[in-house]
Amino acid sequence: MANSCLWLICLFSLMLGHGVLQLEASHIVYDNLKTLQPATANPTYRTSYHFQPPKNWMNDPNGPMIYKGLYHFFYQYNPNGAAWGNIVWAHSTSKDLINWVSHDPAIYPSQEAADINGCWSGSATILPGDKPAFLYTGIDPKNSQVQNLAMPKNLSDPHLIEWVKSPNNPLMAPTTVNKINASSFRDPTTAWIGPDGRWRVIIGSKINRRGLAILYRSKDFVHWIKAKHPLHSAKDTGMWECPDFFPVSINNQSGLDTSMIGLGIKHVLKLSLDDTKHDYYTVGTYNLVKDIYIPDKGSVDNDSGLRYDYGKFYASKTFYDSAKKRRVLWGWINESLSETDFVKQGWAGVQAIPRSLWLDRSGKQLLQWPIVEIESLRQKQVKLPSTVLKKGSVQEVLGVTAAQADVEISFEVKEFDKAEVLDPSWTNPQLLCSRKGASVKGGVGPFGLLVLASKHLQEYTCSFL
Template structure:
């Protein structure tokens, strides 16, 4: 099983998730658009694939894209097809039976397909991943990721009738030296409340987020800025880092994410792909390659300078036995066990209290990549307790946090080979794949530890 890249949507109260999937093996190939449905974003039923190569405009590949539910209630899938000549073109598919709530069958109309092809300006071998459509000034809009040399590009296409699409005079946004952009995603966020917004929302209390996946680095980054529909352009806010070192929805194994607006709970939900970079031989041994982490809500932080990312509250239904711990001193190098649960599957929330900051190391402005810093400062393990021949890099993310109360919070979701950690209420998070050889199933335990130079207090832990 090979799984990656998502296209979520909500249709008539049900959640639909489309994703790139190889039903024949755990390596890339034989890719179809798999389709699963849910009533709660937690429990899923797999249906038959929605799209697979079958037409001249996608006979060599049905690649990533998005799903749009238009105001008339009709859903449309926009996706990248690889045609018989190997060129990447943008296509669409519609339900065969709109009265079927589960939307089991999809068709690709002959009329209007392919709907967008590369012109002389566009690199037809790097032109993919159309976004969910949004409306502005009487036009429907989609973005398609690409590159011009080493410049990352989000091309903008507009349509009055949702059938004929025209490229704008210039891209919505482009950034030199970022390489090919994949899975671009633009969405609005409110500056006045915590609820999510529909893709087409505009107004004075609205900012926009542009998130792109960088093929060169296999990481994403996003900026917060202003979308100018009259000018067909997006401008990041002053101070936003628009490039490799920019803000990330996740600083770990997280790529090709896609968001959608949930009209049931009025929230913006983002889904990413916890990718892996092991050899084909290792993926075959494991039997899978790539999974989808827990869906997350995203909203604008009160500072207006970054997003807050947090697991959806629907996962509360999965919780069982609860244990708590309070006021435990954490001496350097002396872990404290959190008893009553295993580390095989757990949701752990902790608050650390720092007695003083007098000996805290000042932040060095030369620190650009938190991963490099983690490698330099990491504690060396004396024993090998994880598989030695799989991809296991170290991840880290900087977080801008107010320490006036001298407290830090951390939440970690652990599910066998996946660890998702959220710090400071979602100001930074990191997803990692782990393959332990000793701490497995009931032998996996949970510890709080302190690798710093001064004692701290575990003020409260709930698991």
């Protein structure tokens, strides 16, 4: 705990909180996939808590869902190397969102007219009768971005190993009539049913610098008609990638099925900005009559708006976990390395720890927390009693020996009379922190953690608040 403008830094080898487990990420690989992997991969900086394949390039999360008691996770993956390219939909299943079994790729380029040049991002929708379906972006022979459908070959298989593409693909495509930009038309969302019984889906796009969430409707999930107007758009935001549109409850933390509408419900529109590689979201109202989304007053509709995360976090995707009545968030973490370094280490990219997501009581922003299942990995608990630290002091946490750790820590500053007055121009915390640096002293800080620290603090990594 802290009084007045005390500055506290907790130094630890890597762990403070509830526990630690020394392990490699649990990801079993079938033998028939080994030939697709590079010969070696450097494990030095691989994670233990986050999802990642054993080797190669990974980016956007695709089509997460639960089916017959199994969680399914699909993702953009290069089976041939650690740089982006040759993209397929890799596929893994889990009983707990923590320990994963890898399967053959679910979708890969195979349809000449629809995806022969790439199978890019998309989403899963559970159709009536508990039937999963994928809508995804394919790259056709002209390198135009088009939207395709794939469904499981065998619904009795809980692992959903084989997927069959619709012979009608592509279902949605740019034309001279609809005036869609063929190079900016991608990443369909999970679809939802309106009160008229028609399915709806949005696809990211742009016209000049105006970002668009293009709306399509369908009676049968195969034949889609473009709406006259987008679900939403915003000027000067550039290309909208990986949109996500879902309802949230005003009254409690329970998640809602994507098609839920009615009283006590708001909606969230999340967008991934291709220009800045940031995800931002707004909270607002879905007008069922006009089929448009309207952000609430004060919900900033551009890159200065609310984000799930101010670190490396992009192309995020949520799904409704019907088993535990929660909405779960996935997001891609891309390291700041060159392509040469990716290839050298033999792997690239991890997925952020899945998070439960719900609306704050104010109704103005979302709250999130790592899924409770992550606690099953905690062992050898190390605790630090509540401590008052004086300005400039360092409290070392002993007993931590793991290379990776899960940390829970809280700080309390009892007096804020010396805190800086909030400047209205401080709308971008990430930019502000990059200009200031972690060691800049303020009225009540910095305080936080030093990790991977040497004995006399010649080297360490800052994690200040």
